[in-house]
Amino acid sequence: MPQAIDGIAVARLYGEPLFRLPTDLYIPPDALEVFLEAFQGPLDLLLYLIRKQNFNILDIPMADVTRQYLQYVDQIRKHNLELAADYLLMAAMLIEIKSRMLLPPKKTDDGAEPEDPRAELVRRLLEYEQMKLAAARLDALPQLGRDFLRAQVTVEQSLTPRFPDVSVDELREAWADILKRAKLHQHHKISREQLSVREYMTVVLKRLQGERFVEFQDLFDVTRGAPVMVVTFIAMLELARERLLELTQAEAFAPIYVRLAYTPA
Structure with missing residues (x-):
């Protein structure tokens, strides 16, 4: 340890106290210059x-x-x-x-005072x-990330299965398949039958009573011909428009099922 001159070290160099500044130490003139004010232009x-x-x-x-x-x-x-x-x-x-x-100020042409x-x-x-x-x-003003943080809370909720929506194209393909199968049951009995959409709406609702799901094709009586199936299909569309029944399927390209619309109490 070097002998202390005044008992107070002016600095430490590599962990050792330094009691006297080196005589050959060079300090640039502007090394300790401090700017007290900073302007933006x-x-x-x-x-x-x-x-x-x-x-x-x-x-x-x-x-x-x-x-x-x-x-x-x-x-x-x-x-x-x-x-x-x-x-x-x-x-x-x-x-x-x-x-x-x-x-000296110069007056303007109209005699007014110059600006x-x-x-x-x-x-x-x-x-x-x-x-x-x-x-x-x-x-x-308070800023997000500087003055406050956004609280995040994780809430666990039971996930209820959501069935995919039935598209118009899938409904049309199912209807075309039913018509194709109906052509296999043709007869030559000619008769005139008055068909009511409201009546078949009631028939469809009664058919769905007490059933959880009914397959789409099971609601059509293919033995009664195309007119009855057309009226039945229109009745189903009216019930769906009035939200009295729901069309659903378990996954894409799966069979289409029909059920009564659930209305919470």
């Missing part, structure tokens, strides 16, 4: 200078503001010339406004300040 810096000294933004003392602005620009030019380009453009605008204010050279700059500063205040208010 020329307007932000200009607004900061005006508000810091309580200047009236509608009556800006251009000489004082321009001098302070140029002092800051000189500092950033030493470190970042590319960043200083935007600030130099604003500095040129300030110098131009100050020059126009030193000249204040600072008017456009004041308008831009006021608009920027409004946007900056609005952004600060938005940033103060």
